[in-house]
Amino acid sequence: MRQGNIVKLVALVLLVATTVALSIKPLVDPVKGIPLGLDLRGGVHLVLQAEPNKNGVPITNADMDKAKAIIAKRVNDLGVSEPIVQADYNNKRIIVDLAGVTDPDKAVDILKTTAKLTFRDTQGNVLLQGDELTDAKGGQDPTNAGGFVVNLTFSTDGAKKFADLTTKYLGQQIGIYLDEKLLTNPKVDTPVLNGQAYINGYATLEAAANHAVLMRSGSLPVSMSIAEKRQVGASLGVDSLNKSIHAGIYSLIFIFLYMLVFYRLPGVVADFSLIVYALIVLWAFWSFRVVLTLPGIAGFILSIGIAVDFNIIIYERVKEEIRAGKSIRAGVESGFSRAFITVIDAHVTTLIAAITLYIFGSGSVKGFALTLGIGIIVSLFTAITFTRQVLRWTVGINPKMKTFWFGVRGDA
Structure with missing residues (x-):
């Protein structure tokens, strides 16, 4: 014993x-x-302030919840380790702690961008919203022309709408805009029937991937400004x-x-x-x-x-x-x-x-x-x-x- x-x-x-x-x-x-x-590894602390709507519609808690979810998705897509994203409903703010971030300015630009994607005709009329996207990824230009693209995948309804759109505007130009900024203005050479398209004209894969993050996460319901940025x-x-x-x-x-x-x-x-x-x-x-x-x-x-x-x-x-x-x-x-x-x-x-x-x-x-x-x-x-x-x-x-x-x- x-x-x-x-x-x-x-x-x-x-x-x-x-x-x-x-x-x-x-x-x-x-x-x-x-x-x-953040306090042990270093990084950046951000406070994003929701801007009042131009039409006077008040910002609701549902808007803040959606903004928080979208920002959290963008942070995760950026590959930031263990981020903290919180909503301050009283002050209409989103508080974000990003540990280990080496380029805070790039992170800020991506997080606060509204990211509203639209397809428009030559007169500027909106033909299709980016809400119909199910995926967006950066990649090589498939035409072997050099450069990089954002590959787009539409939902079932979006694919049908895009097929009808490219059929109707065959031989014409369709502008692709992100937050009112023209990304590219391609000419429709053939109808796109399979719900797969791409946006070309990117000089680097990183630039294409960053725009893909914005498109993939969806558009913010409100505009955001930087109320505070503190780097640790x-x-x-x-x-x-x-x-x-x-x-x-x-x-x-x-x-x-x-x-x-x-x-x-x-x-x-x-x-x-x-x-x-x-x-x-x-x-x-x-x-x-x-x-x-x-x-x-x-x-x-x-x-x-x-x-x-x-x-x-x-x-x-x-x-x-x-x-x-x-x-x-x-x-x-x-x-x-x-x-x-x-x-x-x-x-x-x-x-x-x-x-x-x-x-x-x-x-x-x-x-x-x-x-x-x-x-x-x-x-x-x-x-x-x-x-x-x-x-x-x-x-x-x-x-x-x-x-x-x-x-x-x-x-x-």
Whole structure:
């Protein structure tokens, strides 16, 4: 029995040590690791203001929802990692955080462009709206004339309308406009019957791809202007991240020492469980693509303190049982059982607070609530199951050990 517990503990320690060593690289990978927010990675913070309609029609919340969805789609099509897009309905604004953006001006132009696509005759009359598009992609000019194009794909109804249009205007020019700006004015040489067309005349693939993003996402219901543009330098983000890491390391060192001094052998188990807890939480961040920000790091560090607090509650119960005359083995079992309800209550109430913050908060508040909530759920597992089992194995090595090793004077 004793040798079996020793083997289990040694195997567990080796497993955790190996997992920690193998986890460092994938978790901190700048591309595939835990995504960093604007305040840690650098990027651009934008506030887009909805402009009043010229005809005096008020901007509704439905307009803001549609604008938010379209802007979010444009951001995703640009390939920005883990963007944050929020709507401020009271002030009719869209708030956008783009982490890791290297060309903020290009992003601004694409996001605020209304992107209304129209096909017009030579007199300027609108023949077809871009709402009938289902897809738009940049690519090489299929005529091998050099240059690049935007390939258009119409819906079923749009394809029929475009076929009728190109048949009617065969041999004539049809202007293709984006926000009243003429992109190209091609001559219809043959009817387009399959719903596939393209816009040529682009000098670079990037220019074609940017216009494709606008056409693919659809037109904004309102015009947007830039109310605020703030760029966060990568160096500032790195400095913030380093300070946060140092704060976390110092906190862990203090917690480790505190648990060792006051709880001795259970303190060693608690410190080991804390390492496992942190590992599980970080992998949860990675799995759910949680964007880590400064408030999020604060929530993570706070959850570490909460996890330790739960261990303290349990260990104090264990010490009370041992002082009452129970053996160490019986004290451990009884202490965990008596502390169970208290720990559950503390977890549930704190988790309710985190959920409330996540539902009613926004931006960095949501990040804080999310990391705190994940930390609480994981700490419940480590405190009730993992820590308890490891402590059982530890006691099983020598059930007659002195109570001094559990922070209790005298022998049981």
